Amino acid sequence: MSSAEEYSKGLAGIYVAKSSICTVGVKGAGLNYRGYDIKELAANSTFEEVAFLLIYGYLPTEEELLGYCRTLSSLRDIPGALKDCLERIPASAHPMDVLRTGCSILGTLEPESPTNNQFQIANRLIASFGSMLLYWHHWVSSGKRINCLTLAEDSTAKHFLKLLRYDGQEPSALHVRAVDVSLILYAEHDLAASSFAARVTTSTLTDFYSSICTAIGTLRGPLHGGANEAAMHLLAQYSSPDDAESGIMKMLAKKELIMGFGHRVYRNGDPRNPIIKEWSKRLANEQGGNMKLFEISERVEQVVFREKKMFPNLDFYSASAYSQVGIPTLFFTPVFVISRTTGWASHIIEQRSDNKLIRPSAIYTGPESRPYVPIKERKSEKKSASL
Numbered sequence: 001m002s003s004a005e006e007y008s009k010g011l012a013g014i015y016v017a018k019s020s021i022c023t024v025g026v027k028g029a030g031l032n033y034r035g036y037d038i039k040e041l042a043a044n045s046t047f048e049e050v051a052f053l054l055i056y057g058y059l060p061t062e063e064e065l066l067g068y069c070r071t072l073s074s075l076r077d078i079p080g081a082l083k084d085c086l087e088r089i090p091a092s093a094h095p096m097d098v099l100r101t102g103c104s105i106l107g108t109l110e111p112e113s114p115t116n117n118q119f120q121i122a123n124r125l126i127a128s129f130g131s132m133l134l135y136w137h138h139w140v141s142s143g144k145r146i147n148c149l150t151l152a153e154d155s156t157a158k159h160f161l162k163l164l165r166y167d168g169q170e171p172s173a174l175h176v177r178a179v180d181v182s183l184i185l186y187a188e189h190d191l192a193a194s195s196f197a198a199r200v201t202t203s204t205l206t207d208f209y210s211s212i213c214t215a216i217g218t219l220r221g222p223l224h225g226g227a228n229e230a231a232m233h234l235l236a237q238y239s240s241p242d243d244a245e246s247g248i249m250k251m252l253a254k255k256e257l258i259m260g261f262g263h264r265v266y267r268n269g270d271p272r273n274p275i276i277k278e279w280s281k282r283l284a285n286e287q288g289g290n291m292k293l294f295e296i297s298e299r300v301e302q303v304v305f306r307e308k309k310m311f312p313n314l315d316f317y318s319a320s321a322y323s324q325v326g327i328p329t330l331f332f333t334p335v336f337v338i339s340r341t342t343g344w345a346s347h348i349i350e351q352r353s354d355n356k357l358i359r360p361s362a363i364y365t366g367p368e369s370r371p372y373v374p375i376k377e378r379k380s381e382k383k384s385a386s387l
């Protein structure tokens with residue numbers, strides 16, 4: 001039993017679970033998914049392979065992978081009742097709220113049961129989050145009811161890009177692979193706030209969808225997954241690397257946070273950053289790429305390192321990479337959802353396999369015990385204008 005003296009704000013440095021899913025910043029192990037180095041996975045595997053690895057615990061054979069890809073393809077369409085609900089969500093809604101809501105509605109239509117188990121729901125959500133988002137997007141932006149199915153052999157990345165553009169054109173192989181690699185990088189990160197939140201929810205023995213809704217809501221904030229969107233808003237303000245340098249210097253002088261920098265666990269760099277940065281540069285060098293955006297990003301990286309010795313996390317160069325493949329800024333964090341559902345699912349499955357209610361304690365700092373004051377004898381203690 002730990003004591004009040006061992007309290008750690010934000011649970012920093014506190015171990016609260018045993019997990020066999022992933023290592024983050026462990027000396028000598030860096031970032032591994034079930035023992036496999038992220039660099040090797042990003043260079044050689046596909047998102048579907050990594051999803052299988054995380055959910056089922058081992059790398060699939062060729063035949064198993066083929067079967068898994070077929071399963072995901074068969075789960076991409078969404079029920080009519082869900083489409084009806086999506087059509088009622090306003091165009092002004094944040095796309096993360098659309099996914100959180102879509103997940104919740106699917107949970108009412110296809111609830112967890114012995115015939116719809118945790119593995120089936122995990123795959124259903126991985127396969128259909130892109131469909132939910134883009135069905136809503138095309139409806140609210142142009143009144144179009146899209147067909148959420150693309151070719152059976154399309155990967156998750158290709159399905160997403162095809163539905164996003166919906167112009168009948170094939171997305172380039174480079175764009176598809178860039179998104180595929182980013183999905184691999186985003187898939188899992190041990191007890192990041194959203195996965196921890198999912199485990200807390202799971203620990204009450206609730207249903208699978210509730211845990212995923214919790215995780216989406218937690219990922220949405222700019223200190224976590226929402227940082228990729230926030231980083232893009234920041235970069236978009238600058239017209240040149242010099243302009244970016246003076247803007248960042250002003251922010252640092254005011255002690256403002258630079259989104260996409262810093263990390264709770266990594267102290268000397270995020271191992272995913274060089275990989276996504278290389279992809280962002282590669283996209284910038286291609287026809288239609290945005291070299292200026294890459295150069296602005298690189299200058300921001302140099303200035304933040306020079307001034308604060310802080311390094312970019314995965315969210316920073318994901319912003320310029322996603323922007324260059326034509327993903328709208330507001331969809332950056334939803335793409336993170338599609339990928340991280342694999343990690344969340346593996347945490348939900350693991351938590352359930354050896355469950356204990358997660359219920360830590362707080363150090364009480366409120367008033368001493370005091371007598372109840374009858375309402376007629378009370379004087380207002382109001383401190384702020386809002387009630």
Ligand SMILES: CC(=O)SCCNC(=O)CCNC(=O)[C@H](O)C(C)(C)COP(=O)(O)OP(=O)(O)OC[C@H]1O[C@@H](n2cnc3c(N)ncnc32)[C@H](O)[C@@H]1OP(=O)(O)O
Nearest residue numbers: 222223224225227256257258259260261262263264313315
């Ligand atoms: C995929 C992901 O979710 S990765 C994380 C994405 N989030 C972001 O990029 C948001 C920006 N970054 C941050 O806010 C933080 O670095 C976090 C939330 C990621 C980690 O936070 P913590 O581990 O609590 O670090 P903490 O806030 O204690 O930072 C230590 C110091 O560095 C400063 N610092 C940390 N990150 C930043 C930043 N991005 N910009 C400016 N200063 C920063 C803090 O203000 C703090 O300064 P202080 O000691 O003078 O108070």
Ligand SMILES: O=C([O-])CC(=O)C(=O)O
Nearest residue numbers: 188189191192193264313
């Ligand atoms: O681990 C964290 O705190 C955040 C992070 O990098 C991730 O979720 O990928």
